[in-house]
């Protein structure tokens with residue numbers, strides 16, 4: 086077993102560590118809250134970095150340092166305008182911001198945001214609205230950074246071209262003989278493939294700007310205070326150059342679905358327009374001020390796009406033999422893919438309502 090408190094000693098912390106507890110659901114990293122004496126001292130969050138996913142830890146750390154420093158400077162100069170709290174990486178003894186232990190594990194440490202909590206599921210429209218504000222603020226605080234100064238920690242993460250290429254290749258190779266029974270899903274994907282290049286094409290032709298984006302805008306990456314005000318954005322591993330649509334779209338995909346991500350009963354999977362509107366309202370109150378007209382015009386579509394690309398990835402993994410996503414039962418990836426594609430369909434059926442919600446909110450934010 087890893088000696089957590091021994092790892093803690095590798096970092097330059099204030100006070101004496103006197104205990105720890107595991108925190109978070111640990112899908113990617115393992116997180117520990119580190120208690121410090123005397124009581125009331127700043128606590129810390131120690132994380133074991135998943136270096137199988139994020140293979141270049143120094144570059145990953147460099148991205149996080151740049152973004153956290155930038156945000157903290159902005160907050161200290163009062164620009165954020167609200168009690169938004171910044172994350173800070175804690176230096177290790179040799180003055181880098183991670184520690185590699187004898188077993189080859191990488192560790193890092195942040196300030197623990199006292200009195201905060203996160204929610205795995207969106208509890209309702211009020212918090213969805215707050216969530217929209219929070220991710221809007223994250224984009225706002227980083228909007229003056231040069232996105233090209235950050236590294237792509239996972240190459241082609243939301244690149245539809247490479248994702249479709251991988252899908253088409255696995256359809257031809259068919260390593261597990263799963264294609265014959267999946268014709269319906271393949272047709273569904275191919276019928277939408279051209280339209281799904283929209284965001285990438287806008288980016289390549291310079292019609293939308295490359296921004297610093299978070300790329301994992303799940304609701305539990307927002308920390309709330311005891312009054313349910315969003316105070317911090319965490320989980321910065323995937324922060325890299327991207328388009329606003331990646332962040333907005335994935336927040337809607339994960340936060341405004343009336344069913345679970347892997348829901349078996351597809352009747353339950355629908356876009357929840359109340360949550361969609363609430364999140365969009367919060368988001369546009371902040372981001373409406375600096376997004377371009379072209380960016381705004383594709384926000385509603387971006388929810389469909391992100392749902393499509395994640396569905397495509399689940400489906401590709403299913404056809405290829407379930408090698409990327411952990412599955413908990415046979416056909417799990419197929420079930421996930423079907424749930425995502427059903428959500429795409431629901432968003433298509435509600436496309437004009439979604440467009441109207443966004444354009445009405447944009448008029449208000451102008």
Ligand SMILES: Nc1ncnc2c1ncn2[C@@H]1O[C@H](COP(=O)(O)OP(=O)(O)OP(=O)(O)O)[C@@H](O)[C@H]1O
Nearest residue numbers: 109110111112113114130196197198203305319320
């Ligand atoms: N600095 C912090 N202060 C307080 N709590 C934090 C902090 N950073 C993260 N957390 C809490 O720990 C959880 C997990 O952290 P994080 O999102 O960085 O890791 P993860 O690998 O994505 O884990 P998970 O699979 O649980 O999402 C967050 O959802 C949040 O509740």
Ligand SMILES: [Mg+2]
Nearest residue numbers: 305306319320
């Ligand atoms: Mg997380």
